[in-house]
Amino acid sequence: MENLLELADVHKTFRLGPDQVQVLTGASLQVKPGEFVALVGASGSGKSTLLHIAGALEKCDRGVVLFRGQDLTKLSRSRRHFMRNQSFGFVFQLYHLLPELSVLENVLLPAIIAAPWWMAFVGARPRKTYALELLEQLGMKDRLKHRPAQLSGGERQRVAIARALINDPPLILADEPTGNLDPRTGHTILDVLTGLHRSRRQSMLLVTHDVSIAAQADRVVKLEDGIVKPT
Amino acid sequence: MFPILAVWLCVAMLIVVNSIMTGFVDRVRSTGRSLEGDVVVSASAMGGFPYYQELEQKINQLPQVAASAPVISAYGLLNLPDYEISMGVQIVGVDPALESKISSFQQSLFWQYQAPMQAAADLKGVGFPTTVPKLVQYAANLVSRALDEVNRRQKAVDELKPVPPDAWFAGIREHWQEITIEDAQQAQAALEQAENDFDFVQQLPTSDSFADAAALTKALVPAVATFAPPPEAVNAYPTAQAEPQYGCIVGVDLGFYERDRFGNYHRPEGFRFTPVVLTVVPVTMRATLATPQTGQFMIVDDSHTQVFTVDSKTVYAPFDVVQKLAFMQQQQRLDGSIQPARASAIQVLVKNNYDPQAILTARDAIANLVDQFETQHPDLSFAGIRIQTWDQVQADYINAVDNERNLIMFILGLMSLVVIVVIFLIFFMIVRDKTQDIGIIKAIGGSEAGVAAIFVLYGVIISALGSLAGSITGVLFVLNDNWIHDDILWRIFGITIWNRSIYVFSEIPHQVDPITVAVIVGAAILAGLIGAAIPALIAGMQDPVEALRYE
Numbered sequence: 164m165e166n167l168l169e170l171a172d173v174h175k176t177f178r179l180g181p182d183q184v185q186v187l188t189g190a191s192l193q194v195k196p197g198e199f200v201a202l203v204g205a206s207g208s209g210k211s212t213l214l215h216i217a218g219a220l221e222k223c224d225r226g227v228v229l230f231r232g233q234d235l236t237k238l239s240r241s242r243r244h245f246m247r248n249q250s251f252g253f254v255f256q257l258y259h260l261l262p263e264l265s266v267l268e269n270v271l272l273p274a275i276i277a278a279p280w281w282m283a284f285v286g287a288r289p290r291k292t293y294a295l296e297l298l299e300q301l302g303m304k305d306r307l308k309h310r311p312a313q314l315s316g317g318e319r320q321r322v323a324i325a326r327a328l329i330n331d332p333p334l335i336l337a338d339e340p341t342g343n344l345d346p347r348t349g350h351t352i353l354d355v356l357t358g359l360h361r362s363r364r365q366s367m368l369l370v371t372h373d374v375s376i377a378a379q380a381d382r383v384v385k386l387e388d389g390i391v392k393p394t
Numbered sequence: 395m396f397p398i399l400a401v402w403l404c405v406a407m408l409i410v411v412n413s414i415m416t417g418f419v420d421r422v423r424s425t426g427r428s429l430e431g432d433v434v435v436s437a438s439a440m441g442g443f444p445y446y447q448e449l450e451q452k453i454n455q456l457p458q459v460a461a462s463a464p465v466i467s468a469y470g471l472l473n474l475p476d477y478e479i480s481m482g483v484q485i486v487g488v489d490p491a492l493e494s495k496i497s498s499f500q501q502s503l504f505w506q507y508q509a510p511m512q513a514a515a516d517l518k519g520v521g522f523p524t525t526v527p528k529l530v531q532y533a534a535n536l537v538s539r540a541l542d543e544v545n546r547r548q549k550a551v552d553e554l555k556p557v558p559p560d561a562w563f564a565g566i567r568e569h570w571q572e573i574t575i576e577d578a579q580q581a582q583a584a585l586e587q588a589e590n591d592f593d594f595v596q597q598l599p600t601s602d603s604f605a606d607a608a609a610l611t612k613a614l615v616p617a618v619a620t621f622a623p624p625p626e627a628v629n630a631y632p633t634a635q636a637e638p639q640y641g642c643i644v645g646v647d648l649g650f651y652e653r654d655r656f657g658n659y660h661r662p663e664g665f666r667f668t669p670v671v672l673t674v675v676p677v678t679m680r681a682t683l684a685t686p687q688t689g690q691f692m693i694v695d696d697s698h699t700q701v702f703t704v705d706s707k708t709v710y711a712p713f714d715v716v717q718k719l720a721f722m723q724q725q726q727r728l729d730g731s732i733q734p735a736r737a738s739a740i741q742v743l744v745k746n747n748y749d750p751q752a753i754l755t756a757r758d759a760i761a762n763l764v765d766q767f768e769t770q771h772p773d774l775s776f777a778g779i780r781i782q783t784w785d786q787v788q789a790d791y792i793n794a795v796d797n798e799r800n801l802i803m804f805i806l807g808l809m810s811l812v813v814i815v816v817i818f819l820i821f822f823m824i825v826r827d828k829t830q831d832i833g834i835i836k837a838i839g840g841s842e843a844g845v846a847a848i849f850v851l852y853g854v855i856i857s858a859l860g861s862l863a864g865s866i867t868g869v870l871f872v873l874n875d876n877w878i879h880d881d882i883l884w885r886i887f888g889i890t891i892w893n894r895s896i897y898v899f900s901e902i903p904h905q906v907d908p909i910t911v912a913v914i915v916g917a918a919i920l921a922g923l924i925g926a927a928i929p930a931l932i933a934g935m936q937d938p939v940e941a942l943r944y945e
Binding site for chain 1: 830831833834835836837838839840841842844938939942
C-alpha cells in the first residue's frame with residue numbers, strides 16, 4: 164500500500180546562540196493510510212520538530228517529506244498553508260485554543276480559514292452541523308458557548324480534537340496530547356483518539372514519551388540520535 | 395478603545411476648527427462682498443476721477459449691469475461739540491437710495507433697518523390681520539412685561555450677598571453673581587428694545603391695518619435709506635433754525651457706544667440727533683491739498699457693516715454735500731473753462747451675481763468700456779482708474795484670513811499624525827500580546843495575507859468607528875457652538891473664548907462643509923490603515939512554530 168506520509172533522510176539543525184544543535188540527522192518515517200503510529204523518544208530528542216516538519220509547519224534543512232506523493236519541501240507558501248488547513252489536523256499538548264472564541268467558534272476556525280475571504284463567515288456555515296456532530300461525539304454538546312477558560316484541561320483537548328477533525332484531514336498529528344493532563348483524563352483523551360482511529364480508520368501520528376500510551380498504536384517508532392528506529 | 399478615542403478626538407477637533415474657521419472666512423467674504431457692490435471702478439488718485447456721470451451712464455447701459463452708484467471718499471475730521479470729541483475719519487459721500495440697491499448699506503443701519511426689523515419680529519405675536527391700535531396695545535404689553543422682568547432681575551441682584559473670600563468655590567460663586575447682574579443688564583436691554591418697538595408702532599398712522607407679518611415689516615422698515623432727519627429730531631434742538639440741515643451716519647465702532655459681552659451696543663440716551671461738525675480736506679485732481687471745508691450735520695443713524703476697519707473710521711454723509719466739501723463738484727476754472735465734477739468710485743451691481751463668472755464677465759466688459767472711455771477723455775489717465783471685483787478689493791484681508799485657516803488646519807493635521815503613532819503602538823502591543831493566537835491561526839492554515847488582513851481590517855474598523863463618532867460629535871459641537879460657549883462655558887464655568895466686545899461678529903460663525911468632513915474622515919481611515927499596516931505585516935510574517943512557543 165502506498166504511504167500516506169513519507170519522510171526520508173530528514174535533517175534539521177537549530178542555532179542556539181553560537182552553537183548549532185543537530186536535532187534530526189537523517190530521520191525517515193512512513194505512515195500508511197489508516198495507520199496509527201506512535202513516535203516515542205526522550206525529551207528534547209526532536210519528536211515535535213519531526214511532527215512539525217511532517218505537518219508543513221516547519222521546513223527541514225535537507226531530506227524529502229512526501230504527503231500522498233507530493234513533496235512538501237518544494238511547495239509554495241500558500242500551498243503549505245492550504246495543506247495545513249486541509250490535509251493535517253493538529254492536536255497540541257497545550258491545546259492552543261483561541262481564548263476569545265467560544266467552543267463552537269474554535270472548532271469552526273479551520274473551516275472559516277478555508278472559505279474565501281469575502282465569505283469567511285458565511286462559508287463556514289455548512290460545517291456547523293458537522294462541528295455540532297463532532298462536539299456531540301466528544302461529549303461537548305453542552306459546552307458550545309463556553310470560552311476555553313471555562314473548560315477543564317480534558318474538555319479543552321476534546322475541543323482541540325474536534326477542531327483538528329472539522330476539515331476531515333487524512334492525517335491527525337498529535338503532539339503529546341495527554342502531556343498536560345492528569346493520568347485519568349489523559350487516558351480518556353487517548354480513548355477518544357483510539358476510538359476515532361478505529362471508527363473512522365483515521366491515520367494518526369502521535370508523539371509521546373509515555374510508553375503505555377504508545378502501546379495503543381498500531382506501530383511504535385523511536386527517535387534516537389536524530390534518526391527514527393523501530394522498537 | 396484608546397485608538398477609537400484618539401481618532402474620535404482628532405476627527406472632532408479638525409471638524410470643529412475647520413468649520414469655525416471656514417465660517418469665519420465665509421462671513422468675512424459675505425460682509426466684504428455686501429460692502430461695495432460686485433465691481434468697483436475706482437481712482438487710485440486721491441482726488442477721484444472726472445466724467446463719472448457719463449461713465450456711469452455707459453456702465454448702466456451694459457447688459458451685465460443691474461445698477462450702479464457713485465461714491466466719494468475723503469479724509470477729514472469729525473467733531474462733536476457737545477461731547478468735546480474730535481477724531482480723524484474717512485468721510486464717505488453716498489446717495490442712500492442708490493447705495494441701498496448696490497450694497498448692504500441700508501441693512502447696516504440701526505434706526506432705519508435693524509431696530510424696525512427687530513420690532514417687526516417682536517410684534518409678530520400679535521396675530522394677523524391686525525390694526526395699529528391692537529399693535530400699540532401689544533407693544534405696550536411687551537414693555538410692561540419687559541419692565542416686570544427688569545424688576546424681577548433687579549430684585550435678584552439686590553438680594554445678592556457678598557461671597558466671603560474664603561468660602562468654598564468663592565471664585566465660581568462670584569461668577570454666578572456676575573451672571574445674575576448680567577441677566578439684569580440683558581433684561582434692561584430687552585426693555586429698551588420693547589420701548590423702541592412701542593415708539594415704532596406709535597409712528598404708524600392709526601388707521602393702518604396689516605394682513606400679515608410681511609405687510610407689517612414693510613410698513614415699519616423704510617424702503618430706502620435716507621440722511622434726512624426724522625420729524626422727532628426737532629425735539630433735540632431748541633429751535634428749528636438750530637437744527638442742522640443734513641444728517642450723517644456714523645460707524646458703530648467709532649467709539650461712542652459701549653459693547654457688552656453679547657455683542658450688543660449700548661447707545662447713550664439722547665446721543666441720536668447730536669450735532670456734529672465734519673471737516674473735509676479736499677484733494678485736487680493733481681493731488682494737492684486745498685483749504686479744509688466744514689459742514690454742520692446731525693447724527694441720524696449708525697452703521698454696522700461688521701467690517702471693523704470700516705465701522706471704526708467711517709462717517710457717511712449725502713453725496714452732493716460731501717462732493718462740495720471735497721471740492722469735487724463741477725467748477726469754473728480761472729481761465730473760464732469748466733472743470734467737470736468728480737467721484738472717487740462707481741460701485742456696480744451685476745446681474746446674476748450669485749455666479750462668480752458673471753461678475754468676471756461684467757468686470758471685463760466694464761474694463762473694455764473704461765479703456766474706450768479713456769481714449770475719449772485723455773485727462774482721465776491722471777486718475778489711474780482701476781476696475782476690480784469685490785474680492786479683488788478685499789483680497790488682502792480675505793486672503794490673510796484664508797491663509798490663517800489653511801495654516802491652522804495644516805498644523806492640526808500634523809498633530810493628528812499622532813493618531814498613526816497611537817494606532818501603531820497599540821497594534822504593535824496587540825500583536826505581541828496575541829503572538830500565540832497568531833501562531834494557532836497560522837498552524838491551522840491561516841496565510842500571511844489572511845492574518846495581516848485581520849489586523850488591517852481591525853485598524854480600518856477602529857478608525858471608521860472613531861471617525862463616525864468624531865464627525866457626529868464635531869458637527870453637533872459646531873452646530874451648537876454658541877450655546878456651548880454661552881450657556882455652558884460662560885454661565886457655569888465663567889470661561890469666555892469668543893469675546894463679542896472684541897470680535898466683529900456677535901455670534902461664533904460656523905460653516906460645516908460636507909466635502910471637508912468627508913476628506914477628514916477619509917484621512918482618519920487612511921491613518922488607521924497606515925498605523926495598523928506595520929504591526930499587521932509583523933503579525934502576518936510570524937513563524938507559526940516560534941509563535942506557538944511564545945510565552
